Amino acid sequence: MAWQKTFTLSKRAKGCHLVTDEILNNIRPGIENVKIGMLYLFIQHTSAALTVNENFDKDVRKDMDMALDIIVPENLNWLHTDEGPDVSHTKASLVGSSIAVPITDGRLNLGTWQGIYLAEFRHIPHSRHIVATILYDLFAIICSFTNIRCSDI
Template structure:
């Protein structure tokens, strides 16, 4: 049997934000009683992404800005989010985490990050599926 919930993360400005605890507040009911399973998280946006990284990494946003700088000669400028869309494609819109005995089986230093690529703070919808 599967479990699914769509929830909204708090507004955050551009940057990489550790959201593990916020995600857990929304998905705890879906973890209950799961001996062995998988959590799939999917963000329903094209200018933000989800990733797993060290639960303290202040340099990730700077590195992404170096890889995909706003100063490139962008052709798609209608929405003004071409940098964001490119970073989202590189980072990805989904992650999966094993579940063991009702808990996320992350590594000791791993955490779930929202990587927000737009400068203005936005709320972001995430679909969580437990199988």
Template sequence: MIRTIEIQLPHHERGYHLVTAEIFNRLPQLPEVGLLHLFIKHTSAALTINENADPDVRNDFASFFDRIVPDGAPYFRHVYEGDDDMSAHIKASLLGASLTIPIKGGRPNLGTWQGIYLCEFRNDGGSRRITATIVG
């Protein structure tokens, strides 16, 4: 069985947002065993899995990525949509557009302290679309 659905996440402000429940609550019944593939359909936001308990993780992500890829760097040429344009694209490429999560017992099989983050790199990114593909 292969099934694909589209998930629309509402606008999230710039930052790193735990969206595990938002995504999982929109999934259909999952097979007993399989894979869940999530793909964000944007070039200025990313998905990643990381620690879901300490909110400082979000601040540390922002501090790190804003330092290595600053908005408005004078060497960026692709700035048609503002100072956060090219930096958002680079950050999205560094973290990636997709995740694959095993399914076990009819549930996504994340670790105890793992959560899915929407990494929003634009000051006004709008809503974001994710394609979820379920294989089982």
């Protein structure tokens, strides 16, 4: 079975931003009854990215942004300059446009210190559209609601 929703993340300045709670607020109806499944998140933009990283120490966000600025510096002779020298597309390709997170018992099965990040590479804040797709085993859901042990069937 599958569930899908497209939603918009609020505008954010350039940098790496923890968005786990905002994503959960948008997908809660899709995951609350999922016993075992996968959440796939895809960002519909070429100048921002999604990633999973540590969610406790705020310095990690600054470190991520700093490292990407070193790897992909703005002061190169960029050919794509429609909106000024634009490193955002290269950074977005390096980080990635999608992530997959397991769902277990109606919750995202992230590690203790893991969170979902939006990496915004534009200097001017933009709204970002996310497609959330949840794939799950309907058989496991039926078993959990009927108290039937799936292994007995």
